[in-house]
Amino acid sequence: MRYHWNQGSLEVARNKVMRLLKQEKDPVKRDFYSKTIDAINQNIFLEYYKYEYKAKPFMNRVVDAANGQVGYNRFVNVICDIQSQVSKVYDEISDVASREDILAGMNPELFSFKRYTHDETVELTRKFYNGFDRELAKKFMKVYSDRYNSIKYVPNQKRNIFDTFDLSGYCVGIGGIGKNFMSIGNYEGIYKVGCTVHECGHAIKNLIVPEKTVSDGVDFIGEVESIFPEMIFYHEMGKDIDPFQSAYHMFGYSMIYYESASNVIFQKLIIDKWLQNNCKFDKSVYDSLKEDYNMTRSDVRESIGIDVTDEGPYVISFAIVMELLNLYKKDKDKALYLYKKLISIPPTEDPLVTLLKYENDLCGFEHLATEYSEISQEYKKQLIRKM
Numbered sequence: 001m002r003y004h005w006n007q008g009s010l011e012v013a014r015n016k017v018m019r020l021l022k023q024e025k026d027p028v029k030r031d032f033y034s035k036t037i038d039a040i041n042q043n044i045f046l047e048y049y050k051y052e053y054k055a056k057p058f059m060n061r062v063v064d065a066a067n068g069q070v071g072y073n074r075f076v077n078v079i080c081d082i083q084s085q086v087s088k089v090y091d092e093i094s095d096v097a098s099r100e101d102i103l104a105g106m107n108p109e110l111f112s113f114k115r116y117t118h119d120e121t122v123e124l125t126r127k128f129y130n131g132f133d134r135e136l137a138k139k140f141m142k143v144y145s146d147r148y149n150s151i152k153y154v155p156n157q158k159r160n161i162f163d164t165f166d167l168s169g170y171c172v173g174i175g176g177i178g179k180n181f182m183s184i185g186n187y188e189g190i191y192k193v194g195c196t197v198h199e200c201g202h203a204i205k206n207l208i209v210p211e212k213t214v215s216d217g218v219d220f221i222g223e224v225e226s227i228f229p230e231m232i233f234y235h236e237m238g239k240d241i242d243p244f245q246s247a248y249h250m251f252g253y254s255m256i257y258y259e260s261a262s263n264v265i266f267q268k269l270i271i272d273k274w275l276q277n278n279c280k281f282d283k284s285v286y287d288s289l290k291e292d293y294n295m296t297r298s299d300v301r302e303s304i305g306i307d308v309t310d311e312g313p314y315v316i317s318f319a320i321v322m323e324l325l326n327l328y329k330k331d332k333d334k335a336l337y338l339y340k341k342l343i344s345i346p347p348t349e350d351p352l353v354t355l356l357k358y359e360n361d362l363c364g365f366e367h368l369a370t371e372y373s374e375i376s377q378e379y380k381k382q383l384i385r386k387m
Contacts (some may be wrong), residue, residue, distance in 0.1 A: 113189025175210030215347030
């Protein structure tokens with residue numbers, strides 16, 4: 001079957017790594033193979049994974065949130081900086097979102113797009129990487145040559161990224177044998193191509209730094225490898241295919257990550273109030289949150305369910321990507337150089353330390369509001385044309 005893999009495929013990969021482990025004498029390589037096997041065992045369940053929310057008791061979730069906020073405080077502070085920068089153009093973003101709502105109500109069919117076949121999608125992805133960077137294109141061809149056994153498209157009934165969806169995509173990297181398994185939502189339009197470009201970004205990084213496939217901890221810049229090529233796809237090739245779709249998806253992503261940043265910050269405000277109240281969540285905390293931030297009890301319960309380690313990497317990575325995009329428009333070679341540096345970082349290096357290395361180019365977020373504004377204005381222009 002073309003474009004297919006399943007639980008058995010992961011088990012075959014595991015058996016290959018187990019054979020390598022038995023033959024290997026080098027203790028460092030043996031440790032890597034052993035960790036790879038453990039990682040495969042943990043990932044095998046993904047084939048049957050369902051995104052079901054199992055609610056813990058409320059106070060358990062409060063404690064989990066507090067631990068996340070404290071444990072990753074320095075990254076939360078970065079997210080606060082990001083949200084502060086984007087807030088400068090919030091009114092502009094809101095205006096465009098309102099225009100979209102009006103147009104969607106007038107003619108929802110405008111948001112239905114042509115479906116690409118799997119072959120068309122992968123070929124467009126190949127074409128993109130060939131034009132993106134010669135060095136990365138060579139890595140991509142290793143993924144492409146194994147495409148029928150490493151990529152699958154799963155049924156998806158949702159039309160666009162603004163709907164709640166079960167799966168956008170994921171990539172399981174088997175560093176020990178240079179193998180990747182990708183599962184991608186079968187979306188309409190160029191979003192399917194964008195998702196494929198995105199997951200292939202993860203796959204390429206896995207080939208460059210295979211040790212990362214078994215590293216522990218949270219990589220708060222770990223989505224740069226995938227979001228940057230996806231945004232460049234929409235910015236260049238996607239715009240040539242359909243400028244409306246391109247603007248639509250870039251704006252959608254900018255909104256999603258702004259809201260994610262806001263979610264993390266709302267949770268921080270809640271936890272701060274809880275700590276000030278001697279770790280008691282009573283009526284006085286709810287009243288204070290309502291008075292200071294106009295948060296309802298429903299808002300509080302929703303915000304407490306946020307996981308900093310889930311939301312944070314996407315927020316910080318997207319902000320870095322916006323800085324890279326700004327640089328790419330002025331100096332493509334330098335942007336690609338920095339991008340390749342970021343995706344080649346060894347797992348032993350702290351992601352925040354890495355971020356600070358490129359502070360002058362990426363970490364100040366001084367172009368973030370500008371890029372958000374440009375994305376909003378381009379989408380506004382496309383919406384006006386459709387009205």
